[in-house]
Amino acid sequence: MAYHDDLLRQALELVHTVPPSQVALRRGVSAAYYAAFHFLISEATSNWENISLRTALGRAYEHGVMKTASNRIVDTRRFPFAGEDETVVNSLRFVGRTFSELQEAREFADYNLTKDLGSAGALAQVRSAEEIFNTWPSIRAQQIAQAYLVSLLVKRA
Amino acid sequence: MVPAGYIHLGHLDAIVKDASALLGPEVLHVAYRIRPDSTDEPSIFFRILLADAAVQEDTIVDVTRRIADVLLEAVRPLEDWGLRAYFNYRSKSEQDRHKDPDFE
Numbered sequence: 001m002a003y004h005d006d007l008l009r010q011a012l013e014l015v016h017t018v019p020p021s022q023v024a025l026r027r028g029v030s031a032a033y034y035a036a037f038h039f040l041i042s043e044a045t046s047n048w049e050n051i052s053l054r055t056a057l058g059r060a061y062e063h064g065v066m067k068t069a070s071n072r073i074v075d076t077r078r079f080p081f082a083g084e085d086e087t088v089v090n091s092l093r094f095v096g097r098t099f100s101e102l103q104e105a106r107e108f109a110d111y112n113l114t115k116d117l118g119s120a121g122a123l124a125q126v127r128s129a130e131e132i133f134n135t136w137p138s139i140r141a142q143q144i145a146q147a148y149l150v151s152l153l154v155k156r157a
Numbered sequence: 158m159v160p161a162g163y164i165h166l167g168h169l170d171a172i173v174k175d176a177s178a179l180l181g182p183e184v185l186h187v188a189y190r191i192r193p194d195s196t197d198e199p200s201i202f203f204r205i206l207l208a209d210a211a212v213q214e215d216t217i218v219d220v221t222r223r224i225a226d227v228l229l230e231a232v233r234p235l236e237d238w239g240l241r242a243y244f245n246y247r248s249k250s251e252q253d254r255h256k257d258p259d260f261e
Binding site for chain 1: 194195196198207212214217218221222225229233235236241242243244245246247248251255257259
């Protein structure tokens, strides 16, 4: 099983910890973000023909660049994706938006102790990360999805 | 797009209120805050209070995705306001147990 699959499974286990605790919910959200992070990197680097170098290539990805790229495709004015299949576009925007949201949620989960993280919110975040995994296979072959993967690595659009 | 720092809060508030009316009965309240996100980009943080029945294991993704889609389409945070949008959810019973002013 791939590392990102293990992370997602761990995230799901953590948000279902009984009784729920702040540490379990927060670690669950954090694990869910990293599951999505490593999943997208894995998808991107799988295009690299030399299999043994894929993990090394994955080290080039940066959180901030990935978030910026993910927010960019949500912007319907800058990225109308004219002529593209609407279902594919909606799925791709969902992936981008969810990734960005997970990164922000991880920031809260890991660093902001000024208020509690709610279990409903944590469950929604973890299930959304899982939905990235479920959604991606249906758009993986599309050029706009592959372009998004490339954009995750590019500092200047 | 409205430049960051020049947001007409009254106008935005009216749009969010109108958009909230489009949501289903599972949504009890929509609150929001405008502030920078963790990368200092101007952002709008939606805080959605959900009926307990809406927070179900097998439907939470559909419910939250639908809510986000409706608000994004109606408010157009990025396109019309230059704001990145984030969503967080809380169940009614959670809010009753531990009041979070961000959700009110």
